[in-house]
Amino acid sequence: MPAVTDRYGADVLSGDWRAPRGGRSREVEAEAGLVVEDVETGWCGAVVRVEKAGGVHVVHLEDRHGRTKGFSLGPGFLLDGSPVTLTAPTAAARAAGEAARAAASRTASGSRAVAGARARVASGSRIFVEGRHDAELVEKVWGDDLRIEGVVVELLEGVDDLAAVIRDFAPGPTRRMGVLVDHLVPGTKESRLVQEARALSRYAPYVKILGHPYVDVWQSVRPQRLGWEAWPVIARGQSWKHGITAALGWPHDTQADIAHAWKRILGTVRTYADLEPTLLASVEELIDFVTAPGEE
Known part of the structure; x- marks a missing residue:
């Protein structure tokens, strides 16, 4: 029997003919x-x-x-x-994800996290920073590492009396002192004060003073985290923090507004990768210095 040719082709209504071109969701x-x-x-x-x-x-x-x-x-x-x-992820998926993250977890500074490790009793060595915002940033990124090492971060509230602070702290072989200075560039007041502090030869082997070139530690956060290609230039004579907060379109009239702005900026920092390399290098070097084995 000769084959019958279907001149109309296949049934156009057969199969999932309503499926969208990209497939069903x-x-x-x-x-x-x-x-x-x-x-x-x-x-x-x-x-x-x-x-x-x-x-x-x-x-x-x-x-x-x-x-x-x-x-x-x-x-x-x-x-x-x-x-x-x-x-929404199921409890099983969340548990599996958390287990995978725990297996290869790292601290915000990029160090391998030590599960279950307790903070050490504070050592004699310290890292000093200029202000509260510096301390909060260091804590967010390096806090886990510092607790493991037993290193405490203290506030200077400016560097005008840096030499006096060094004398009061009296660093030594087992009591090292690291200092992070804002806006440490040639020709600035900060540069002159740091030179005077470094001239204290009695303590020089046990003190390391490093800094970053930014007007304020805010500027060490990569501007891309705030949607900028670069931090805006604020006119001389205007408060830098108020100018930056205004440029972000945030309230900036009171000190409370500025404090809130910093919290929002700090909130964009997840790991060391969100910070500028200059700050990273200085903080890492200070941590290495104050955690180096001391001489008894």
Whole structure:
């Protein structure tokens, strides 16, 4: 019997004929590190967290520039070009993710985290910084390392009396002193004061004074964390912190506004990679100096 030719072809209504060209959306748990794209805005980033706000689950995506944006959890995302519906991670997925992170966890400074390690009793050595913001930044990035080493960070409240502070501290072989100075560039008041402090020959072997070139420690945070290519230049005669806060479009009239602005800036710092190399080098060198084995 001769074969019958179907001149109309296959049944056009057979199969999933309503499926969109890119395929049907599938559910995917929004695990930390998953890279997806929001279809509506084109925003592409890695999942950093999922939280519930105002009764709605929100997934936060961080792009390659370190900027973070929140989106409603659900449909409307692409994973490797295919549509997906993001769902809240299950307890099992969260546990697996936490276990993986713990297995290869590092401190914010990039050091290997020591699970279950207790802070050592404070050693005699210290690192001194100019102000509270410096101390908070050092604590956020290097705090775990310093606690393991038993090193305490203390405030100078400026370097005008740096030589006197060194004399009072009386550093020695087992009592080293590291000092981090803001705006340490040639020709500045800070440079002159540091030269005077370094001239104290009695203590010189046990004191290391390093700094960074930035007007304020705020400026050691990479500007990309705030959406800038570079920190704005503030006109002479204007308060630098007030000028920066105004440039960010934040309230800047009171000291409380400035304090809040710093908290927001500090909040953008996740690890050492969010800081400028000059500050990193100085702090790391000071930590190495004050934790070097002492001579009895």
